[in-house]
Amino acid sequence: MRSIAIVTGASSGVGGEFARQLDQGAGGALDELWLVARGAERLEATRAQCSTPCRVFALDLTRPQSIDALAEALDEAGARVRWLINSAGFGRFGSFGSISRDDEVNMVRLNCGAVVGLCHLALPHMDGGSCIVNMSSVAGLAPQPELSCYSATKRFVLDLSRTLNYELEPVGIHVCAVCPKFMDTGFLANAGDARAVRRMTTIGYEQPRRVVRKALAAAGRGSATCVPSWDAKFIHVAVKLLPSALTLHAQDLLFTLLSGV
Numbered sequence: 001m002r003s004i005a006i007v008t009g010a011s012s013g014v015g016g017e018f019a020r021q022l023d024q025g026a027g028g029a030l031d032e033l034w035l036v037a038r039g040a041e042r043l044e045a046t047r048a049q050c051s052t053p054c055r056v057f058a059l060d061l062t063r064p065q066s067i068d069a070l071a072e073a074l075d076e077a078g079a080r081v082r083w084l085i086n087s088a089g090f091g092r093f094g095s096f097g098s099i100s101r102d103d104e105v106n107m108v109r110l111n112c113g114a115v116v117g118l119c120h121l122a123l124p125h126m127d128g129g130s131c132i133v134n135m136s137s138v139a140g141l142a143p144q145p146e147l148s149c150y151s152a153t154k155r156f157v158l159d160l161s162r163t164l165n166y167e168l169e170p171v172g173i174h175v176c177a178v179c180p181k182f183m184d185t186g187f188l189a190n191a192g193d194a195r196a197v198r199r200m201t202t203i204g205y206e207q208p209r210r211v212v213r214k215a216l217a218a219a220g221r222g223s224a225t226c227v228p229s230w231d232a233k234f235i236h237v238a239v240k241l242l243p244s245a246l247t248l249h250a251q252d253l254l255f256t257l258l259s260g261v
């Protein structure tokens with residue numbers, strides 16, 4: 001049976017990097033890569049960088065019909081899903097009321113709904129050794145001021161991944177949530193309130209290549225979470241000890257001190 005990897009968000013940033021590293025063999029032998037995002041041309045650009053045969057699916061994953069189309073394609077292909085990478089996602093910075101209702105709702109549809117839909121459609125085609133990698137964020141480790149809806153979606157991804165990893169352990173399927181800091185990708189180019197972006201990105205950036213390498217390794221060894229940077233690891237521990245109101249105040253103060261705004 002053919003082994004495939006499905007990578008959402010493969011037209012840009014982290015998803016593109018996952019596609020390239022899987023193409024180079026970082027996740028074992030694969031017969032095909034399935035690349036998913038809205039932009040057909042940019043998906044073709046990712047395909048052009050891969051030597052593994054690719055299928056391109058130009059789909060808007062906020063639409064239930066897109067999830068249905070992928071489910072049908074997978075049933076027809078009868079392939080084994082070795083990797084499912086849920087990287088498609090977006091975030092809007094700013095106070096809750098300053099972000100449009102469409103953006104808030106679509107963040108939930110894409111960052112949570114599509115992840116649930118894809119896990120559900122892929123699982124019947126997975127077996128022992130298959131892995132799901134879900135892009136969460138450092139924002140999923142603690143509620144974030146001026147990133148309320150986005151951080152809540154990433155918390156959802158984190159908790160879903162932890163529970164699925166536990167439930168699926170007996171059949172040898174691993175599910176890992178990845179919680180990086182900011183990365184200089186398309187994500188930040190269109191993220192809304194520039195002042196809020198400037199304040200929060202003072203915690204620093206990570207390199208997508210390193211994050212993806214660590215994520216594939218963590219998923220392969222069965223870790224439910226991958227927190228690549230040392231300071232995000234510190235946040236991970238600190239928020240377990242502090243009440244959430246104090247966590248919000250502490251982050252607000254930290255961003256003000258670091259950014260000066």
Ligand SMILES: NC(=O)c1ccc[n+]([C@@H]2O[C@H](COP(=O)([O-])OP(=O)(O)OC[C@H]3O[C@@H](n4cnc5c(N)ncnc54)[C@H](OP(=O)(O)O)[C@@H]3O)[C@@H](O)[C@H]2O)c1
Pocket residue numbers: 008009010011012013014015036037038039040042059060061062086087088089090091110135136137138179180181182183184185186187188
């Ligand atoms: N960059 C960061 O600072 C950062 C930090 C922590 C976590 N993350 C998470 O990492 C993941 C990848 O982000 P990135 O940095 O690679 O951002 P990116 O460069 O903006 O890539 C986002 C990808 O999602 C796709 N996408 C967006 N809306 C879509 C939709 N409605 N349907 C299907 N695909 C859609 C985009 O392609 P199209 O526009 O062609 O659809 C693109 O391929 C996201 O889940 C993000 O939340 C990012």
